[in-house]
Amino acid sequence: MSEYIIECRGVKKWYGEFQALKGIDFNVKKGEVVVILGPSGSGKSTFIRTINRLEEHQAGEIFVNGIELNNDVRNIAEIRKEIGMVFQQFNLFPHLTVMDNITLAPIWVRKWDKPTAEAKAMELLERVQIPEQADKYPGQLSGGQQQRVAIARALAMEPEIMLFDEPTSALDPEMIKEVLDVMIVLAQTGMTILAVTHEMGFAKTVADRIVFFDYGLIVEENTPDNFFTNPRHDRTKLFLSQILH
Amino acid sequence: MSEYIIECRGVKKWYGEFQALKGIDFNVKKGEVVVILGPSGSGKSTFIRTINRLEEHQAGEIFVNGIELNNDVRNIAEIRKEIGMVFQQFNLFPHLTVMDNITLAPIWVRKWDKPTAEAKAMELLERVQIPEQADKYPGQLSGGQQQRVAIARALAMEPEIMLFDEPTSALDPEMIKEVLDVMIVLAQTGMTILAVTHEMGFAKTVADRIVFFDYGLIVEENTPDNFFTNPRHDRTKLFLSQILH
């Protein structure tokens, strides 16, 4: 049991009558880096969001750190503390400075005092290489800088797991590189990472495992090498042919 | 004079005290496909937007089809009829159906009657391969579909020139391909195209010329072959090294 930090068994999810997840069995070990691929609408985002309960699953079980995700509000709070999430659209709080964006949750959820939280925030901003932006507002930053702030904000809670939902797809090419660099460093430090991304370079270099979704199911699970050079499933081959144009 | 469909001489543009364009000399022949590259903030968007007067230039001259762009409102209207523009964020009108988005300008600016405009619109929707979406609203379409509607909307005015400002950078990888395919077909039909894009595949295969901007100046102008394999300028080399990771 304790071998896995995330365990999903038969997770199913409906939006109204539409079934977005059809029974996902999927486990992640501590420190693993997993990249999730798949065509648009295949349920990647839905799945990653059920893990920190931004979406409620209606069947199956999800355990994070051994705690089950169910209607118990305390469990949800407990699990969310351990999971950081980075969104495609950054979702920074536009009315707060970068510093306040990062320290808000540590101060009010982790109950750190302000100097501690700010010291931690500065450390993280240095790690994502934008310490000089601490007092700006998100609207004053470029997209790449905003996404790095979002990563720092998630890391400030010192989570054990980081979820990334297409973190670079709203960015310009040069900025993509900035963000990927941060993610790569993060992966190398041993963080458990679950990332939906179409950056094949990232998948090839740092992923321990690649998972391919379609129609709400896991179609293929493979090592990066095998996945790209020797995919097992026809659907995967079709997908790769379109991506690697 | 009539050799060029677009002629720019010493175009300068300030935002307040900040100079975004520092004297651009640049001409485009009818039927040419020009790709504009450059780092973020180098003035690519600003330049392309001065050509249909979304931004006003403060020095220099711009001629489109031999008509000078100046404060004369009639000239501006005349020129805008001949130029179609596709934006990064699509900018479809969310309260109008796809059909109405496309036919609005032909009916009210070109003064076509409705059936003519709708016939033309259907023809274009078939060309961008989404005729079945005519009665939907933009919010009901995927990003790739929206961008194809935006292209159809611009083409419906039967412009002689198409401007693209990073038309694919808000899209998912699979959708990028859909849009690029449409653009490639368009280039092959002999349309004059000016495109800001970081899709190197597009630049390599269909561009007649590549222009590289930095700090509000044209740093390098070259054929695609030479540009990628044998760039003249150091800045270009640096840029290429970051993009082609």
Place this chain on the structure above:
Amino acid sequence: SQPKVEEVKSNEAAAASTTQEEPAAAPAPAAQATESRLDTVRKRGKLICGGNKNLAGFGVLASDGSFSGFDIDYCRAIAVAIFGKADDSTLEIRPLTASDRPIALQTNEIDVLVRNTTYTLSRDTEWSANFGPTTFYDGQGMMVRKDSGIEKLEDMEGASICVQTGTTTELNLADQMALRGINYTPKVFPDAPSTLAAFQAGNCDGFTTDKSGLISQKQELDDPAAFQILGVTMSKEPLGPAYAHGDDQWADIVDWTVYCTFSAEEFGVTSANVDDIAKTAEDPNIRRMLGVEGELGKGLGLDNDFCANIIREMGNYEEIYNRNLGPDTAFSVPRGLNSLWTDGGLLYSPPFR
């Protein structure tokens, strides 16, 4: 300082100068001078009379959409004097609040104001208005709860009193209480219903207004028997019609309309017998009044039989009074001062001759 104020006021009303431009204001009095009020009214085809819609017995909007009441009947009488009849085509009642009635007069919105308005010197001057003969002699009274133990004003030390704002009532109250050295708290309200509602709700110990109003409004209370009206009369409240300065012919028409109803009662002419009496009467006073003899009506610019018309349509003073306030109504206000001079009251008409 009084005359000075008056001068300023009357100038202003006459010259009609406001924030608007000066030149446009200048011709206004001239234009008014050329056309008499009577001509204006005739040309318009109807009389516009400022009235009340909220005072039971005096001016009320009835269920059939018409206005009725003692004051409204005088509006009618004036319309009859001019047009020979009073109906929708010859009379329009403009319901007014206490505080906009002077403006309505000054701006010629209305031709005459018959809205339980007390005749005072300052109103006479500062409203740029004149008052006709008093139609109803009222006096301010005080109503209290029977169980309050208050029998006279002197018992009201420290009491709170509900009173309507913008009225002479408010000022009389202050004068009378100051005179007697009584401390009290006035609670003022913008209109009659809210004043009474506050009293009903127990917000004040006393409720003051004209006695006629007290009598009628007492009926509006949930339990009229639990209240009593004190004997004291705190003021003189002569109520009568008012009209703007500047047209004496018009003033005469209004005045003699009122006197017509007084005289008719004095001579025993009623709506029932007016036509017979016109044929048979021998008293020259009556004959002149009814227009059978002489040219009195023509002198006013009216039909010679204007008074006969009034009595035929509206009745004499007694009929008007009884119809609205008399023993058969819910209010049953005793005539008191409003009796003919011959009965010891104050109603006295100058002779028709």
Place this chain on the structure above:
Amino acid sequence: MTTATDINTAYEAPPRTEVGVLGWLKHHLFGSWFDTILTILSLGLLYVVLVPSMRWAVTKANWRAITTNILILIHGPYPQTQNYRVFIAIGLLVVMGSVSLFIYRGENVRGRRTMTIIWAVSPFFIWYLLAGFKGSSFLPLIEYSKWGGLLLSFILAIFGILASFPIGVLLALGRQSDMPIIKWMSTVYIEVVRGVPFITVLFMAQVMLPLILPPDVRVAGMFRAMVATALFSAAYLAENVRGGLQAIPRGQYEAADALGLSTFQQMYFIIMPQALRTVIPPIVGQFIGLFKDTSLVAIVGLLDFLNVSQSILSQAGFLGAQKEVYLFAALVYFVFSFAMSSASIRLEKQLGVGQR
């Protein structure tokens, strides 16, 4: 682990955690102890408030004050011999309203266009039906001073809404304009009118207008009130519309420019439809306010619904009927305000404001 060899594109039906009305009740009203307490408390509150009120309404209240006066409540002093005209107008509107519900839902374009034309023409038709013609014996002239009650309140509110709308939109655009004169004038107008109580405006109109106009030109009080209402409301509307304009992304203007649309076309087809849609709630709130503020026109001597109600209290038979009359008035205002509010929420939903 799981390696599907064939992709399953079939769907299972979603689990039914709640079935039917009872399930819904259980889930929503008694889902937790907190819900349950709330449910019981509010039922209790309803009981405490409603039961005595109903008992009073049925046994004690003297509703004759209302029933006897229902006609003047509806149309004020409008002559009762002619009041079938008012009821024809009401009937017409009801029929048009019901027919519209069908027609505008359907797909019949010709029918919708016809209906729109009918709606556009009907105000003039109804106006002449109500006002009549001088000297006509079939539809004799009814003077404006005779229009009152709900009829008057409606006319004021509807005119106020219809007329303030274009003025408000123009003012909002004016305030955003690049031309400083237009900008200043719009701003001054908006700020001055918003800054002054409606009563004061009405009062000034009452005092000033007769002084400006030649003495024999008389503007009926109703028109004065109509104009004052519209001008007053326009200033508030302008600010609401401005809020909506601020929510339109720049890209919409740019796209319209790039297509070569003129400024007017851009506003009419692109900007305004979106701007107005986002500010439906405040605009409707304002219109409800306008409807209720029509009662202030009493100051120019008009007999609107609330004033007729109040005057009932002075009728000899109903001297003590405050509670009944005020309750009834509140109820009538509520019914119409609520209808407006509901219609607006339906509209909001149809236009998809709430979704994102």
Place this chain on the structure above:
Amino acid sequence: MTTATDINTAYEAPPRTEVGVLGWLKHHLFGSWFDTILTILSLGLLYVVLVPSMRWAVTKANWRAITTNILILIHGPYPQTQNYRVFIAIGLLVVMGSVSLFIYRGENVRGRRTMTIIWAVSPFFIWYLLAGFKGSSFLPLIEYSKWGGLLLSFILAIFGILASFPIGVLLALGRQSDMPIIKWMSTVYIEVVRGVPFITVLFMAQVMLPLILPPDVRVAGMFRAMVATALFSAAYLAENVRGGLQAIPRGQYEAADALGLSTFQQMYFIIMPQALRTVIPPIVGQFIGLFKDTSLVAIVGLLDFLNVSQSILSQAGFLGAQKEVYLFAALVYFVFSFAMSSASIRLEKQLGVGQR
């Protein structure tokens, strides 16, 4: 063509097409014939309106009606022997306001915190300063029925604004809530209160309250009016806030959830600051309306500013001074409404609502 061998990162200065005030005037007021005509027309209008008004105000108007009564206009029947307390309160507020302008602009965190505490405490201080204490000879008790004029209007408006704010926010959240009971209750409250005229509410409070309360409990009219104002305003505020809530992207809620913020923290730190910011214009419009509507409290017998003004008109000596009195009242309302409006526009700019 141009092939820069070295990148020019230097900037030229922008061309100066207009210099100084004259240049600005030329460009903006006389830029085209249309501008020029507009400029001349509006100057003409100003002349036609302002000059005679000023002449009237200076030569004809009888301002003694105002000057003689200035004290009761400010504080109504508050005893004039004690009215230094009112002026101390006003002075205090002015001083606090001016000091705040400096403090809140500066960077001194301690100073700002102190100032905020002073603001929080001041209402209680001022209240006791004005109300006094029973039996005290230094600050004798002044009964609430003696509070009037602008003082009363302000108290009603400020209390109405401060109290309706939290209630309105809660109602808006309630209406968006998932719990049907809370949703219904909020919706019913909002719709009923919005649907009924303020006058009716005040009147009902007047007639009904004494029937509900035990006979010896008397609530001062001022408190009744304060509560009614706040409750009434809250319903409108709720709808405005709901408009703001609808403008918040879902991503903001999700990000807050993902960080583990509680529902309250989420609302307080993330959602509300943004929601309120977008609806500043309608909220301010509503508060201006509230300030002006305070004049309706006359119906429960309170002497607010407008009622004091009107009562001047029944003083012998000033019976005909309508124009002066109403103009002055309009001016006073305008000054304060405009101040609110300007402050809100500054706030909007500071918070960057208009920029995108």
